[in-house]
Amino acid sequence: MTLAFVLAAATLALLALLPLAPALLSGPSPRAWRTTTALGLALPLTAGLLYAQLGRPDAINPPPTNPVQQMVQRLAERLQRTPDDAEGWTLLARAYEQLGRPQDALPAYAQLERLRPDDAQPLSQHAVTLALVQGKGLDGEPEALLQRALRLDPRHVPTLALLGSAAHERGDTAAAVGYWRRVLAEVPADSDIAASLRDSIAKVQVR
Template sequence: MSALGPPAWRLPAALLLAATLATLSHRQTGQGGLLWQAPAAAPSAAAPPAAPDIEAMVQRLADRLAAEPADVQGWRRLARAYETLERHEAAVQAYRQLLRQQPADADALCELALVLALQQGQRQLRGESAGLVQRALQADPNHLQALALAGGIALEAGRPQEARRLWQRVLDQVLPGTALHRDIQASIEKAGAPRP
């Protein structure tokens, strides 16, 4: 999967846009970790490990966390590794374990919302996924990923004014003149245009 987002068939345009905004926001601010972003690897001159080695590394991490379940960052790394391997059910369980220890972790709430949508084959963030985004906003009202995703949810639900308001809050936190600023501005303008 691309670091910029899932294949286009996975999500409708508005939600894909929100996820892309969230990804770009993460790159600019360094906050969070996203569904379609692989865990950062340490720089190395050696060739990347083969797939079986990656599976073995993930299993070792899972085994360690079984013995040390209080390692919140370990659960975050494990969840992201499962996402990279497209093991959505395992990623959901890892995020739930993380959230048992840190229930107001806005990054994990957004990431769990996205993984649940993929696991359940949903083309929109609805039900529990939408509720998780709202919990993320309650935990951090200025969380870029949560605002971007909430805007996508609002647009898909036929509430373009709310989507524009939420995306404006993202725009207000982004450096003017950057590509991210231009992309968000274009999204806000497009949300205000009548549907064809």
């Protein structure tokens, strides 16, 4: 397993979730979308990144005598000694999310933003996790983080899709469709992602 493969798999998993956001947001439980998105960001990366960081097969499937919580604690302690390890902070944030501790992931994302000030990805992930912690959707500080990410990279697909969801959350269909059309411009026209997005756009436009 290579780190490049893990990252590619995580990206595909995230993109597969993005077209579901309009339907989930329009349903009875917006929290279901936030939870799904956060898990989509956290789960695909954690096991592989643990392997990449620790270089041990049992980091992916740890035995009962070596629980994930202990590995996460050791990683957190190591990062206090090596605070400039961006990959380590990425892993720590994912691990906290997988352990159901998204509030503990927030300082890790803040550290990542310090280490990678020109990277839109940590800001986008930070926004999702903050929305999950606050339980109020993407409005407010999460959307402000997304707008910062968009200024860094106007073609960043997760950011565009999440801003579309934020607009849809507040009932701004025109803005939502605008963001989602920008996503369509970045993904293959014949992909399942594009087909799902076109279907979502059609549904919100007829309401």
